[in-house]
Amino acid sequence: MNRTIFTGATVWDASGAKPFVGDVLVDGNRIAAVGHGAGKLKAGDAHVVDAKGLFLMPGMTEGHAHLSFESVAATEDLITPSPEAHTLLTARVAKVLLDAGFTSAWGASEAKLRLGVAVRDAVNAGLLPGPRIRAGSLEISVTGAMGDESREHNPRKGPSIIVDGPEEMRKAVRLSCREGCDNIKLDVSGDPFYPGTPAHTTPMSFDEIRMAVETAHAYGRKVNAHTRSIEGSKACLRAGVDMLYHCEFSDEELLDLFEEHKDHVFVAPTVSLFHTINNNEAAGVGLTAEIGGYMGIPGLVEASVQTHTALRKRGIRHLIGGDYGFKWSPNGTNARDLQFFVDYYGYTPAEALRCATWNGGLAMGMGVEKLGAVQEGYLADLLLVDGDPLADLSVLLDTNRLVAIMKDGQFHKNAMHVAERRAAA
Numbered sequence: 070m071n072r073t074i075f076t077g078a079t080v081w082d083a084s085g086a087k088p089f090v091g092d093v094l095v096d097g098n099r100i101a102a103v104g105h106g107a108g109k110l111k112a113g114d115a116h117v118v119d120a121k122g123l124f125l126m127p128g129m130t131e132g133h134a135h136l137s138f139e140s141v142a143a144t145e146d147l148i149t150p151s152p153e154a155h156t157l158l159t160a161r162v163a164k165v166l167l168d169a170g171f172t173s174a175w176g177a178s179e180a181k182l183r184l185g186v187a188v189r190d191a192v193n194a195g196l197l198p199g200p201r202i203r204a205g206s207l208e209i210s211v212t213g214a215m216g217d218e219s220r221e222h223n224p225r226k227g228p229s230i231i232v233d234g235p236e237e238m239r240k241a242v243r244l245s246c247r248e249g250c251d252n253i254k255l256d257v258s259g260d261p262f263y264p265g266t267p268a269h270t271t272p273m274s275f276d277e278i279r280m281a282v283e284t285a286h287a288y289g290r291k292v293n294a295h296t297r298s299i300e301g302s303k304a305c306l307r308a309g310v311d312m313l314y315h316c317e318f319s320d321e322e323l324l325d326l327f328e329e330h331k332d333h334v335f336v337a338p339t340v341s342l343f344h345t346i347n348n349n350e351a352a353g354v355g356l357t358a359e360i361g362g363y364m365g366i367p368g369l370v371e372a373s374v375q376t377h378t379a380l381r382k383r384g385i386r387h388l389i390g391g392d393y394g395f396k397w398s399p400n401g402t403n404a405r406d407l408q409f410f411v412d413y414y415g416y417t418p419a420e421a422l423r424c425a426t427w428n429g430g431l432a433m434g435m436g437v438e439k440l441g442a443v444q445e446g447y448l449a450d451l452l453l454v455d456g457d458p459l460a461d462l463s464v465l466l467d468t469n470r471l472v473a474i475m476k477d478g479q480f481h482k483n484a485m486h487v488a489e490r491r492a493a494a
């Protein structure tokens with residue numbers, strides 16, 4: 070049996086407790102024991118990792134992954150690559166995420182129907198390195214809304230399935246389920262990138278959303294939704310959507326609805342895309358802060374701060390991550406969200422880390438599998454960090470400081486020899 074013991078680590082177990090010095094024994098793919106205090110556990114025949122001075126924490130979950138988004142600058146980049154080329158790009162991003170300490174990825178949506186599915190299956194078969202993946206579907210949208218890029222004079226295909234009415238929705242969801250998608254993506258509200266349907270509008274109807282949820286749940290799948298508008302978020306909560314994205318606009322009734330549904334819903338604010346535009350990080354592709362201003366991005370960020378600060382105070386389960394994969398905010402930098410949670414929504418660094426680990430594990434484990442904590446019986450997804458993320462969250466952005474990355478009890482990376490040399494020097 071494959072056994073590993075981390076000895077004398079500073080263990081942050083994600084339970085909400087303060088870090089402590091201790092040993093962690095991994096047996097097979099699970100954490101078999103956690104000892105408080107160094108030298109409390111017998112190593113036996115286990116491979117020993119001397120983790121003194123290193124920070125041991127659960128692997129992180131990206132809550133809104135786009136595995137097939139590789140340096141996207143325009144919709145064209147989602148449509149143009151052939152399925153073969155796009156599959157390779159998707160596989161590459163899966164490795165990038167795991168290299169960055171994300172041992173789980175909740176797929177929001179992908180640019181083609183089976184990209185997430187194919188890579189998930191290859192990772193699960195041990196053929197490729199990557200996180201635990203819940204494969205996202207194509208975006209499902211309605212005529213004239215986000216994702217529908219065809220026009221009367223130019224019927225070009227956008228990166229979405231366009232449906233109208235509950236029956237077409239049922240068909241699209243069943244198709245996505247048949248092809249193996251774990252998560253069905255709905256574009257419920259408008260979006261600042263689609264001027265015909267701005268962020269506060271709600272083109273998808275309640276009956277369409279409810280049909281999507283009923284159908285996906287009948288297949289044991291989950292539904293996640295792009296929703297920025299108040300009415301869109303209300304409709305999602307009332308229809309039983311499992312994961313809500315963005316949710317910038319709110320009123321008191323919506324906040325109460327979130328609280329009513331807090332035991333079975335997850336939320337990812339995904340502020341990174343707007344943060345980077347506001348900070349001129351997208352200027353290289355022509356999307357300056359000034360243009361962002363015309364698009365109303367600063368107002369959306371302001372609304373996001375209000376809504377998600379309120380949701381934090383009400384104990385709604387936030388996940389980090391979201392919309393990484395653009396040219397100016399590439400996959401691999403997803404841990405930036407941790408600091409965004411502190412700066413925008415008032416989380417402490419420890420609470421932000423819990424969103425990335427504990428909450429992420431709850432979502433991925435779906436209430437049946439133990440994931441996202443360093444506790445006995447949990448799946449052994451672990452990061453060994455050279456640095457203290459609680460003092461400086463940016464250490465998690467430096468892959469050189471991720472000394473070891475373990476997924477399912479197996480080392481994806483073990484650079485202990487490098488850490489030892491640094492300690493000796």
Ligand SMILES: [Zn+2]
Nearest residue numbers: 133177391392
């Ligand atoms: Zn997205």
